[in-house]
Amino acid sequence: MSPETNQDQDPILSLHAELLPNIRHITLYVSLPAHLHSQGIQPSISLSQSRRSITVSLPAPFDHVSDTIKLPARVSEASHRLLALAQQRDGGLGEGKCATGTDADQREYSFRMQIDSESESLLSRDEPMDGFVPWTTRDMVPATRLRCRQCEGVVLDSPARDDVDAGSGSPSGWVWKDLPSGNWAEMMDFWHCHKPDPEPEEGEDKGDEDPNATVKGYGAANQLVAIPGTVLVDVATFLVAEAECKGLKQVQPESTAKSSLELQRELRCENCDFLVGMEDTIFQGWRLFKTSLSASTPPGKQDGDGNTAWHSHSVETVVAAQLLELIERESTRRFVIHSGQRNGLLLWVFNPDLWYSNSSPDHSVTAQRAMKVLFQTVADVDEMLHPERGKASSLSLDELRLPSYVFSAVSEALESGSKMLPGSARSFREWRVAVMHRFDRLKG
Numbered sequence: 001m002s003p004e005t006n007q008d009q010d011p012i013l014s015l016h017a018e019l020l021p022n023i024r025h026i027t028l029y030v031s032l033p034a035h036l037h038s039q040g041i042q043p044s045i046s047l048s049q050s051r052r053s054i055t056v057s058l059p060a061p062f063d064h065v066s067d068t069i070k071l072p073a074r075v076s077e078a079s080h081r082l083l084a085l086a087q088q089r090d091g092g093l094g095e096g097k098c099a100t101g102t103d104a105d106q107r108e109y110s111f112r113m114q115i116d117s118e119s120e121s122l123l124s125r126d127e128p129m130d131g132f133v134p135w136t137t138r139d140m141v142p143a144t145r146l147r148c149r150q151c152e153g154v155v156l157d158s159p160a161r162d163d164v165d166a167g168s169g170s171p172s173g174w175v176w177k178d179l180p181s182g183n184w185a186e187m188m189d190f191w192h193c194h195k196p197d198p199e200p201e202e203g204e205d206k207g208d209e210d211p212n213a214t215v216k217g218y219g220a221a222n223q224l225v226a227i228p229g230t231v232l233v234d235v236a237t238f239l240v241a242e243a244e245c246k247g248l249k250q251v252q253p254e255s256t257a258k259s260s261l262e263l264q265r266e267l268r269c270e271n272c273d274f275l276v277g278m279e280d281t282i283f284q285g286w287r288l289f290k291t292s293l294s295a296s297t298p299p300g301k302q303d304g305d306g307n308t309a310w311h312s313h314s315v316e317t318v319v320a321a322q323l324l325e326l327i328e329r330e331s332t333r334r335f336v337i338h339s340g341q342r343n344g345l346l347l348w349v350f351n352p353d354l355w356y357s358n359s360s361p362d363h364s365v366t367a368q369r370a371m372k373v374l375f376q377t378v379a380d381v382d383e384m385l386h387p388e389r390g391k392a393s394s395l396s397l398d399e400l401r402l403p404s405y406v407f408s409a410v411s412e413a414l415e416s417g418s419k420m421l422p423g424s425a426r427s428f429r430e431w432r433v434a435v436m437h438r439f440d441r442l443k444g
Contacts, residue, residue, distance in 0.1 A: 010065050011036060013043070013056050014106075015359040016422050019072035019367075025112050026071055029422040030056055034107040043109070045083050051075050051116065072355035072367040073119035082113060108422055130178075131441040133235050133321045134313040135290055140231070142173020145296040146238065146288065149312055150274035153247045155288065156240060159229040172229075179224070179234040226285020235325045236318055237277070237287040245286055248276060275403055291315045291406050313439065315409040320371060320438040322400060323349055332398045336384055339407035344381040345414070348374040348431065356435060360420050369440040374431035375414055413437075 014031040030043060036058070043056050052074050057066035130136055146156035159174060226232065232239035250265040267277040267286055277288040294312035327333060327349060338344030351372040359365055378384055385399055402410065417434035418426050426433055 011058065011062060013058075013065065013067040013359070014422070015054065015056055015067055015069045015357075016420075016425075017054065017069060017071050017357045019115070019355040021353070021355075024115050026073060026075055026115060028054060028071075028111045028113065029425070030109045030111075031106045031422055032058075034105050036062075037107050042087075045087065045109075045111075047075070047080055047083055051077070051079060067359050069357040069359045069365045070367060072357055074116040075113040075119075076116050079113040083111065086111060106423055108424055110422075127442050132324045132438050133441075134317055134439045135233065135295065137176040137178050137233055140174070140176040140233070140295070141298045142175070143296070143298070144174060144176075145308075146293045147296075147310065148247070148269045148272065148274055148276060149292050149294050151269060151272035152294075152310075153269055153271045155245055155247050155269070155276060155293070156231070156238075157246060159244065175230045177230060177232050179232050179239065225283055226280075232283075232285075235321050236290055238290070238293075239280065239283055239285050239287055241285050245288075247271065248286075250279065275405060289403065289406075291318050291403075291409075314413075314437070315406055316413040316437050317439040319400075319402065319406065319410050320436050323347075323371070324352060324438065326398055326400065327352060330398055332396050334396055335398050335400050336378060336381055337400045337402060337407065337410065338378075338381045339402050339404040341404075342380060342382070344378045344407075345411065346376050346378050346384070350374050350433075353438075354435065358420055362416070363420060368437065369443065370417075370435040370437045373414070373417075373434055373436050374428060375434060376431055 011033045014029075016029040016031075018027050019025075020027060028045075030045065032043060036042075041059060041062065043058055046055050046057075047053075048055070051071075053068055053070045055066060055068040057063070143158075145154055145158070147154045156174075159172075224232070226239050226241040228241045228244060230241075245267075247270050248267045249270050251268050252265050264281060265279040266275055267279065267288070268274060269276050274292060275289070276292045277286055280287045290313060294310040297309040297311060323335060326335070333349045333352075335347045335349075336344055337347055349371055354370050354372045355367050356370060357365060357367050385397070413436065414432075414434045417436055418432055420435065421433060
């Protein structure tokens with residue numbers, strides 16, 4: 001497309017700002033069509049008086065074109081002078097950087113501004129240990145219901161009539177309890193010097209076998225199992241008793257090459273056949289995926305028509321919570337993500353806590369919380385996880401298996417999160433770079 005043709009159209013400005021917490025700086029990227037530079041047109045960048053937002057505008061004949069974003073944090077007073085000097089030097093912002101790849105027709109300018117001392121609170125604020133996890137027990141009430149995200153069919157309505165409050169004789173509603181960390185049973189050996197002796201049951205065969213070794217968590221008597229009337233909540237699922245669910249059917253996965261554990265029956269919606277959960281034989285219940293559900297809001301928070309309001313969380317934020325929980329629990333940053341197929345993704349959580357702003361239509365101009373991740377496709381997941389003898393293997397590599405529809409949604413989110421970045425920031429050596437949104441409890 002010639003410059004004359006481009007001149008008849010309004011150029012599109014792209015603004016992106018990232019907070020770098022370790023060095024207390026914000027990096028600002030400004031991208032605009034490369035043909036404007038050949039015409040001697042350079043952007044004007046101004047910082048608001050509050051030092052919380054940036055506006056980029058163009059001179060005539062495009063003086064009606066401008067864009068504004070809110071910065072992730074307030075910058076210092078010196079940023080006014082930094083931007084003014086950058087635009088006065090050599091009569092403008094200079095050549096800028098020519099983007100590569102699909103954005104070769106774009107030219108980028110970047111600036112680094114120090115954040116104000118008042119913004120330090122953003123970096124050191126107190127938040128709950130599970131602040132990155134959507135839908136914990138504090139978000140739920142006894143009257144909360146769950147429904148299929150696809151067809152809106154209710155799958156968890158109210159406890160069975162047998163589960164009543166012994167004091168009042170009336171249904172007490174759901175009891176919501178957070179499950180402990182995934183490796184709580186293994187840590188019991190470190191917490192206690194001696195395992196407690198379980199009380200022998202009547203008629204139990206008192207052999208030489210250690211009953212505590214049968215089940216993790218000091219014996220079957222102390223094993224966590226699904227309880228009627230109670231919903232056990234972990235990072236990505238709800239664990240409920242089978243009898244409590246409605247509108248679900250059990251389907252046996254079609255495979256002969258998987259273990260009995262992997263062949264646990266799927267739970268699908270009877271209305272739309274959408275995958276809602278999996279049978280859990282160890283916990284003797286059904287696991288419902290948070291990514292497949294929407295939840296009713298507490299009573300008194302109806303929509304404008306007085307109906308019950310429902311809300312759900314994106315697949316991206318639920319998977320991000322799983323990754324963050326694994327980082328805390330296993331102290332690893334690299335993951336092989338797959339859905340049981342041969343191919344998958346190798347993902348490196350480069351920065352688990354990132355604040356950014358972006359002016360693209362699909363993103364809010366206000367600051368967003370996310371992770372910066374590096375990723376690449378994997379042709380053979382099994383070979384990477386279990387290399388042949390003699391081949392090097394990575395000890396700092398963890399595995400995250402996802403339902404196929406969740407894996408597809410994560411792949412699409414990474415593609416979108418990469419395209420949103422400035423052209424020069426979309427790759428690092430053999431890796432592709434993307435932002436992956438995470439849940440922020442303090443923001444809601």
